[in-house]
Structure formats: C-alpha cells, structure tokens
Amino acid sequence: MTDADAAPGGVGVVVVAAGSGSRLGAEVPKAFVQLRGRTLLSYAVERARGTRGLVAVVLVVPEDYADPSRLTDLGVPLGPDTVIVVGGAERTDSVRAGLAALAVDPRIEVVLVHDAARCLTPPTVFDRVVAAVAAGADGAVPGLAVIDTIKVVDSVGGVTGTLQRASLRAVQTPQGFRAEVLRTAYASGHQATDDAALVERAGGNVIVVDGDPLAFKVTTAEDLERALAALT
Numbered sequence: 001m002t003d004a005d006a007a008p009g010g011v012g013v014v015v016v017a018a019g020s021g022s023r024l025g026a027e028v029p030k031a032f033v034q035l036r037g038r039t040l041l042s043y044a045v046e047r048a049r050g051t052r053g054l055v056a057v058v059l060v061v062p063e064d065y066a067d068p069s070r071l072t073d074l075g076v077p078l079g080p081d082t083v084i085v086v087g088g089a090e091r092t093d094s095v096r097a098g099l100a101a102l103a104v105d106p107r108i109e110v111v112l113v114h115d116a117a118r119c120l121t122p123p124t125v126f127d128r129v130v131a132a133v134a135a136g137a138d139g140a141v142p143g144l145a146v147i148d149t150i151k152v153v154d155s156v157g158g159v160t161g162t163l164q165r166a167s168l169r170a171v172q173t174p175q176g177f178r179a180e181v182l183r184t185a186y187a188s189g190h191q192a193t194d195d196a197a198l199v200e201r202a203g204g205n206v207i208v209v210d211g212d213p214l215a216f217k218v219t220t221a222e223d224l225e226r227a228l229a230a231l232t
C-alpha cells in the first residue's frame with residue numbers, strides 16, 4: 001500500500017474567503033472578483049470538492065455574502081455538506097470561525113484549510129496533503145523550491161544573513177492537519193501567517209509535500225492576468 005492509498009477518516013475543508021483583498025484594488029472582496037464570468041471562490045470550491053474522502057465543506061465569507069442563494073447566484077457550488085460562516089478581521093480569525101463550524105462533525109479526522117485566493121490549486125494537491133496526514137503526519141503543507149536567494153535584512157536594508165536556499169520551501173494551501181491537532185493549536189489564541197506555524201509552535205510535526213505552480217495566490221492585478229492565462 002502506498003501513502004496515497006492510506007485511508008483517511010472523513011476530510012473537512014475550510015475555504016477562507018473573507019479577506020478584503022485591498023492589494024487587488026477591486027470593488028468587491030478578492031474571493032468574489034470574477035475570472036471569465038466566475039468568482040475566484042467558485043473555482044476554488046469546485047477544485048476542493050474533488051478531494052477524496054471529503055465529507056464537509058465550510059465556506060468562510062464576508063457578512064454581505066453569507067446568504068446561500070447569493071453564493072449560488074455567484075456560481076459557488078454548494079451542497080448538503082456545505083456550511084457558510086462569517087469571517088473575522090484577520091485570516092486567523094476566519095479560520096477559527098470555520099473550525100468551530102466543523103467541530104460539531106464527529107466524522108472528520110483530517111481538516112484542510114485553503115485560501116480561496118489560490119483558486120486554481122489542482123485537486124491532486126488536496127489529495128497529496130490528505131495522504132501525508134493519513135500516513136501519520138500531524139500536518140502537511142504543499143511547497144515549492146525557492147528560486148531566488150533569500151537575504152535577511154535589518155530595518156534599513158542592511159544584510160544580516162543569507163539563508164541556505166536548498167533548505168527553503170515557499171508554502172501554499174491547502175494545509176492539512178489531524179483535526180484535534182489543529183483545534184488544539186488554534187485554541188492557543190496566537191496569530192500566524194499560516195496554519196502550520198500554529199501547529200509547529202504547539203509541537204506538532206509538519207511535513208512539506210510537492211506543491212504546484214497553479215496553487216499561486218491571487219494578490220495583485222498581475223496575478224489575475226496569470227490566472228486568466230492559465231485558464232485559456
């Protein structure tokens with residue numbers, strides 16, 4: 001049996017889509033910007049739904065978008081397994097709200113947290129992450145080798161160090177965890193720029209699996225162009 005065959009318990013996916021996306025300069029929250037007539041969230045949820053073992057989907061959205069009929073009108077694929085919750089001021093707050101909605105489902109052993117802004121992440125990445133957790137890791141994150149050399153600088157730009165490029169990975173989402181490990185990490189109340197950092201801080205073992213260039217995060221207008229090009 002390979003790692004990819006390891007049977008996980010039920011998988012729950014939290015898709016966070018409650019950010020404003022001010023760097024994109026759009027009139028709507030980033031996850032609701034359209035690409036070829038469909039919202040970024042619609043692409044992200046469609047791909048997340050391909051995950052093997054999926055039993056629940058939580059969509060974390062801005063308050064104005066929490067009405068299921070509005071989401072359906074925007075092309076977001078909902079289902080009987082879908083829960084909609086309102087996000088918070090920081091990404092961490094939004095993930096915490098999503099986790100609370102999943103906590104009531106006893107079938108869920110693996111939780112994936114995914115940025116709606118990484119709207120073109122292929123389903124194979126979701127499956128790789130789940131397989132790594134099913135095979136025994138507390139957490140697994142997709143990552144890519146870093147191409148540029150990374151310098152550490154002080155407040156005035158003076159270089160204080162150079163990191164060993166071979167040991168660096170740029171990580172993406174979905175990030176997956178054993179459900180109780182992620183709940184415990186979030187219960188700490190700390191903030192972090194990714195979910196794995198909270199689990200690492202709580203002493204969990206997190207591994208990096210192969211990411212995918214298509215899992216890039218839409219942040220700027222150039223990223224939207226890149227996403228459009230990837231769809232054509």
Ligand code: C5P
Binds near residue numbers: 017018114
């Ligand atoms: O802002 P950034 O692009 O890093 O956000 C990553 C993801 O987290 C996006 O999909 C965004 O909608 C989501 N987010 C959220 N709640 C926030 C901030 C960001 O759901 N308060």
